[in-house]
Amino acid sequence: MKITSLIIAVLISVNVLALSTKKENIRRLKTIQVVQLDTLNGYEKKYVDPVENLNDIFAEKIDSMLNSWYIQNAFVLDDNTLEVDSSKIVSLPDSIYIQRLQSIESYVDLSFNKTVKNFIELYTQRRRDQVEVMLGLANYYFPIFEEVLDKYDLPMELKYMAIIESALNPVARSRANAVGLWQFMYGTGKMYKLEIGTFVDERRDPVKATDAAARYLSDLYKIYKNWHLVIAAYNCGPGNVNKAIRRSGGARDYWTIYYRLPRETRGYVPAFIAAAYVMNFYQEHNLHTHYPDFPLVTDTLQVRDYLHFKQIAEQIDVPIEQLRSLNPQYRMDIIPAKADKPYILKMPIEKVADFIDYEDDIFAHNRKEFFPNNEIVNPQSRSAYHPTDIKGMDKLIYTVKSGDNLGFISEWYHVKISDLRYWNNIYRNLIRVGQKLAIYVPQGQGDHYSDVNSMSFAEKQAFKGKTVKSNGGGGSYASTDGQYVYYTVRRGDNLWSIARKFPGISNNDIIKENGLGKSGSIQPGQRLRIKKL
Known part of the structure; x- marks a missing residue:
């Protein structure tokens, strides 16, 4: 124990001395903390053993990123690029992960434990397509982040935080209404002088939001002098971190206060470490960069x-x-x-x-x-909108199925898309499978539409006098009096790639025909109406 204490004291002294030297030298001084592994022996049990699987929190975030309007329009993907060769996906020994993390030049401690390993496997095995999109976005956004981090003399590896915050989606919005690459809440954004108004939201501005995030991180470091605690506080706020420290007897180590933190924050630092790993070793996991379809220069x-x-x-x-x-x-x-x-x-x-x-x-x-x-x-x-008066109308409930969109539902029930949005507080035509929609039809017509909810897609199309036939090419097309075909959105499709399949058809034509509105959001399985030329 005395030898261990002496080594720790020497390391602390070296780090304090290094703070007065050049920044690049600072980032080369690090050790890796191994927290109670089953596969390695000889490490003192000093910290709790965080064995939680918190992947669900971040899996949902990166899934929503790939299905967002921004990503679907910024990338041209096809099914082949998203196919995963399962023979190339392997789990590695803990020692390999530790060795690779040790080789990363990082001033922020890249600890390793089972929770970190779970996140690494989430990125490299179960969410490969999303990670390949993020690799492409990183080529555009990381130089922006690095320039700002350098301006404030902050560790470059903090750029990986944006992967955890937003999956590198600048228009991301969380359930708590945090917005942008760095997920600023309204109040925090205002505190750091970001403009948030009707026409401009600088939380979505890659440069200004990154500058604000860097200033916020600098302020947090002045409080904690520990990057793990800074990263945790960025996620849940200094108040929650301070409570966890107090409840842990004043301990100021992330892994010691781990179980005193909110569940999402417990996964935040491990997810950050895993993001640093995958961004440096993606090639070893047969991951390939998918570049965005907008100019990088x-x-x-x-x-x-x-x-x-x-x-x-x-x-x-x-x-x-x-x-x-x-x-x-x-x-x-x-x-x-x-x-x-x-x-x-x-x-x-x-x-x-x-x-x-x-x-x-x-x-x-x-x-x-x-x-x-x-x-x-x-x-x-x-464009003032006055919804249909629902007084005296019959109310029906429709459960959204895979492939549905507001255009189809409005046709099946013979109601306006704008009314569907208003009745159900729908923003930008975004609906999800399993969502229940309230629909109002003229009084006395409820029985006529009562079976629509239980019909198959073909039956609903037939209910409106339309026929459906198989395409044989991975989707389906439905004809309507010879004027339209219906295209089923496949995984990786976006409006650009779909329009290219139909000569003479533009993105705007598809948006207009399907009532997609300004967002132009589409999802796999959704059926789009394409006018024949």
Whole structure:
């Protein structure tokens, strides 16, 4: 024990001395903490043995990331790229994971235990397709993170926190309404001077949100002087960490206070360590990078007047989906810039010269339509919606099935999509399998629609006078009086890839025909109506 204490004291002294040296030298000084493993002997049982499987929390987060509108439009994937060769998926001995973690240059301690191993296997085995998408996004976002972390003299490995926070989805929104790559709550975002309004939400701005996150992490480190506790506090707040420390007799080690922390936070540091592992050793697990379908090389322009994304897209042929992907902070495709309050526009680098050359034409294009009297018209007043009065109507309950969308459901019950949204508080057409929807039909017609909920898709189509036939190519097509075909969304599809299957059809045509609204969200199994040309 004396020798152990002496070694610890020497390590602490070395670390304190190193803090006054260059940052890169700091990051090379680390040891790895092995916390009570079954497969390794000889380690003193100093810490609790965290053997929880907390994968469900983060599996749900990364699953929702892959199905989001942003990811489906930022990537062109197909079923073949998402196929997993099970013969190449293996579980490794603990000693291999430890050796690899030890080789990572990290100032943040990359401990190893069973909970960390569970997360590594989640990333490398059960959520491989999502990780391959995150690898592609990392090529775009990590340089942004690293520049900001360097500015505040913070460990570079903190960039992996964004994987745990948002799965690198800049428009991610949690159930608690935390938003963006770094999942800022409204109050914390305001405290760190992020603009959050009708048209701009800087929690979704990769640069400004990262800068705010870095300042927040710096403030937390001043409190705890321990990166594990800082990472935990970022997730659950300093109050919860302080309570865990107090209830643990003043201990200031993450693994010692582990079971005093909220369940999600108990998984947060292990998930962070596993993310660091997989981002450094993905190739050893036969994981391959899927690059986003927006430009990785960009430049920024300063805008000093109101500007709509459509004005840019229609004048210099930049897909509006690319503008949204590169500028996720603008919530309604509008940059509300003024001469005394400019905003940044990020563009594909090859289009910057075109923007400069045609700047006057871009700002003048359909100006009266987008900004009458040179003002931003209140979106609510432009399209005020008055829902159907439900007094005296028959109420039905429909349970959402795989492949359903609001367009189909509205047809089956002969109701408006806008009414379905209003009755069920649906945002951006997003529905989930198993969700129960309230539907109101004219009085006396409830019996006519009462069996719809129990019908198969083919039966529901037949109920509306439509026939369904097999495609034989992995999906199905349904014909409607020869005017339409129905395409079944397959895993990896997005609006771009689907439109390419139908010459003459655009993303906007699919959105309009299926009532997808501005979000354009689609899900595997969903059936889309495509107009024949």
